[in-house]
Amino acid sequence: MSDATSDPNKIEAPTPDDPLAQAKALDNVDDRGRMLAADGTPLKRQLAKSLRIQKIRALALIAPLLLFVLLTFIAPIADMLFRSVENEIVSETLPRTVEALADWDYDSGESPGDEVYAALYDDLFLAQERKEHTRLGTRLNYELTGVSSLFRRSGRGVDDIGELYQDQFEDLNELWEEERTWAELMGSDEWLAAQEAWDEESGEPLPDFQLREGMPTLLPETSRQMLTFAEFIRTEDNESPLEEEPWTRVWAALYTDLTNKDVSGYSGPHTDLLQEASAAVGDFETTPIKQAFLDMDEDWGDPEVWGTIQAFSPDYTSGYFLNAVDMQKTPDGAAMRDEDERIYGLLFKRTMFMSLVITFSCILLGYPVAYLLATLPMRSANLLMILVLLPFWTSLLVRTSAWKVMLQSQGVINDVLVWLGLVGDANRLVMINNQFGTIVAMTHILLPFMILPMYSVMSTIPPSYVRAAKSLGATNVTAFRRVYFPQSVPGIGAGSILVFILSIGYYITPEIVGGTTGTFISNRIAYHISSSLNWGLAAALGTILLAVVLILYWAYDKIVGIDNVKLGG
C-alpha cells in the first residue's frame, strides 16, 4: 500500500489479463475476426487505401517531369529510331510504279513491261510537277550511284513525251491551242459557269473542277489526268484550267484514249473537233512509252535500277542499317560493299579502339591520383581535390581550345621544346589533327570522371587492412596486389564504364583536334545530318551507337547501381 508507483487513480496500460481491456479490444474486431479502424471499417482496407493515396501522391509529383522528359527527350529518340527504318518516300512518290512493279521478277534479268513504264510516266510526271523527283533521286542514289542524275534528267525529259502529241493536235486544229477549248470540252457546265463568275478580288476559293457527264467513260485516261491537273493547279498555284494550258501528260492521255476508244457517240461542245482528232490520230507519229523512257536515258532499261526501286518500295527498310555496317541492300538481298567503300566498320572499330585507349590512359593516370587523394590527410586531399574538380567544372570548349593552343605546331609545347633545343625549329612535332591529339585532349577531359568514382571507392577502404597484411609479413607489393587492389576494382570498373560511355559518343573534341584520322562515329553522324542530309543513315548509325551505350549503361547499373552516381566527389 505504501508503494508510491501504483497509484490506483492512474490509468495503466492494459495487460492481457485485464478483462476490461480484453473487452475493449474486442470492440475493435468485427464478427469475422478482422481488426477495425477507429471509424469501424476494417483496418486492412484502411491501410490499403492510405497506401494507395501515398502512391498516387508520389506519382502526381513525378508525373509533370516524366511527361516533360517523355516529350522533350524520349519522343525525339523514338523518332530517330523510327527514321532509321522508315522509307515511305519511294512508295509515296511512285505509288503506281511500285504497285505495277510488284509482279516483276528481278532475276529474269530483263527490264519490266510496258505497264510499269506507263505507271512510271504517271508518277514521275506528277513528282516533277511537285518537284519531288530530285528528293527521291537523292534517296535512291544512296543505294545505287547514278540514280540521282537519272531522275533529274528524266524530270526534265518527261515533258517531251506528251509534247509530241500536243504539237500534232495543235497542228491539226488551231482550236487546241486555246485553254478554253479544254475547259469547255472536259469541264461540266455548272463548273464552267461558276468559274466564269468567280472573281479573284472576292477572295473566295476557286470552284472545284467537275468533269462533264459521260466523260469518264468516253475518255477515261484523259479525264483522270485532267482531274489531277485541275486539282493540282487549283490547290498549288491557285489557278483555274480556264487560263492554264493542260500538262503535256493530258495530251498524251488524249492520244491514248482516242486510239483506243470510239468517240462517235459524243455530243457536246467541240464535237467536231474531237471527231476530227479521232479520225486523225491513226496517222500520228508516236513513240511507245517504254521506248520514250529509254530515249531519255538508257539506264531505264537497266534491271539494276528497277531492282533497286523494287527493293526499296516497302514502307520500312533495313537498308539504312545495312549501310551503317558497310552492307548494301541489293535486289539479290544484303551483300557486303566493295572493299574500298567500307568506311563504317573502320569508323566503329576506330571509335572503339580510341575509346579503349582513352579509358586505359585514364585508368593509368587516374589510379595514382585517386590513391594519393584517398590516403592523404583530409586537409591536403581537399586542396588537391580542387585541382581535379577545376578541370571538371571548366567548360569543355575551354579545355578543347586549351589543347589546341598547347598542341598545334606553333603551340606552347612545340615552342618550349624548340626553346630547350630538344626539337629543331624545322621539324616541329605534329601533335594535333590526328589520333594522338584526340587521345591526349580527351584523356585530359575525361580524367576527372575516372578519378572521382575511384576516389569514392578508395576512401572507403580501411587503411588497417593493408597494415594488417604488412604485419603478417606481406611486402609492399604483395599487400597492394593482394589486399588493396582487389578492393579498389569496383572503382576502376565504375570509372572505366563511365569514361568509355562518354568517350564513344564524343563529338566536339574530335571535331576540333581530330583532323581526319582522329574522328569518331559521332562526327560521321553529324556529317550525315548537316552536310550529306542522309538522315536515315545518320539515324541508323545513331541507333547502333545508342544500343552499345545502353548495354554499357546496363552493365554500369549492375556494377555500380544508377542510384549511386555521385557528382563532384
Place this chain on the structure above:
Amino acid sequence: MATPNVVITETRTMPYGFTCGVVAAAGAFFGLFVGTAQGSGLVGIVLGAAICAGLAYLAMAYLGTAQERAFKWGVVALFALAGLLIGGVPGLVVGALFGWFLGWFIYWVGRCRYRMALPPYLTGGQVLWHYSFRVICGAIFVFLITPILVVMPLSFNAENFFTFTPEMLSFDPEGYSLRHYRNFFQSNEWQSALRNSLIIAPIATLLAVSFGTLAAIGLSQPHVPGRQVIMAILISPMIVPLIISAAGMYFFYSRIGLQGTYLGVILAHAALGIPFVIITVTATLVGFDRSLTRASANLGANPVTTFFKVQMPLILPGVISGGLFAFITSFDEVVIVLFVGSANQQTLPWQMFTGLREQISPTILAVATILVGISICLLTTVEILRRRSEKMRGMSPG
C-alpha cells in the same frame, strides 16, 4: 599516414658523397636543358653537375645548418644573375626559381630531411618509391591543370597569336594588352552570343529545377510504383551520348516546328539538366527526416506550407547545387545548340566552336578565361553547399 609537421625520424648529416652525387645528378639534368639551349648539351651536363656538387659540398662541409638561410639566398642570387646573363628577364625568373629549389634541395637531401615525415624503419628503396610516387602524381596534376593555366596569360597577348610571343616572355608591358577582352565586349557577335547564353541557360535551369525538385520529392516517397523504370527514364538524358540526343531532337523538333526556336533550345537544355537535379536532390532527401513534415502537419500546416517552410529550407543546398549543375550543363552545351538552334540562337560555346574550327582568334582565349573564372565561382559555391548539407545531415537525427 603522418602529417609533415610531425618529425618521426631524426635528421642527420648524410655522407658527403651521397649528397654531392644526388645534387650533381639533379644539376646535370637541368644543365642538359640549359646546355642544349645554349648549343652544347654535354658541356651543360658537366658544368651543371660540377657547380651543384660544389655548392652541396660547400653547404654541408663548411656552412652547416647555422648559415642555412644565408646560403639559400646566396644561391638564389647567384642563379638569378646567371640566368639574367644567359637569357635576359625570363632567364632571371627561371634562374631564381632554380636557385631557390637547389638551396632547399641541398639541405633536404644533405640533412636527410626527406625521412622526417616517414617511419624510421623504411628501407631506402621504399623512401625512393614514396617520393617517386609523389612526383608521378605531381606530374599528373600538372597535366590536369596546365592547359587551363596556359590559356589565361595567353588571353592577354597583344598579338593575334595563339602562343607566347618573345615580348610576353621578357615581361615587356608592350607584349600584353586587353585588346581581346575589348574585342569580346565590343563585338556584336560575341555580345549576342553572351545574351543568348544568358537567356537560354537560366530559363532551362529554372524549368529543370522546378520540375526536377517536385519529381525528386515524389521519387523519395517510400512507395513509388515502377520506381526503377521512372528513374531510368529521368536519368537517360545524361547517359545517351549528346550527338544521339542532338540527332533525335533535330529530327523531332523540326517535325513539330521547334527547330531553330528559343523554345526548342530551352526545352532541350532543360531535359539535359534534369538528371543532375534529380540526382543531387534525391541524394539530399536521403538524409531528410520525415518526421519533420509529420510534425509540421500535426501543428496544422497544409502540405504547401510544409513544403516551403520546412522541407524546402532543409533541401535547399541540394536544390541549388543541382541547379548549378543544370546551369553549367546548359551554359557549356554546344552539340544540341548546333543542331536544334539556328543562327539566331548562337550561344557562347557555339561561337567558340565555330571560332575554333574556322577563324582562329585569341578572343576565344579571353572568353575561355572569363569562363574559367565563372567555373571557379560555381565550383566554390557547390563545394560550400555540399559541405553545409553534409554538416546538416550529420546533425539531423536518424
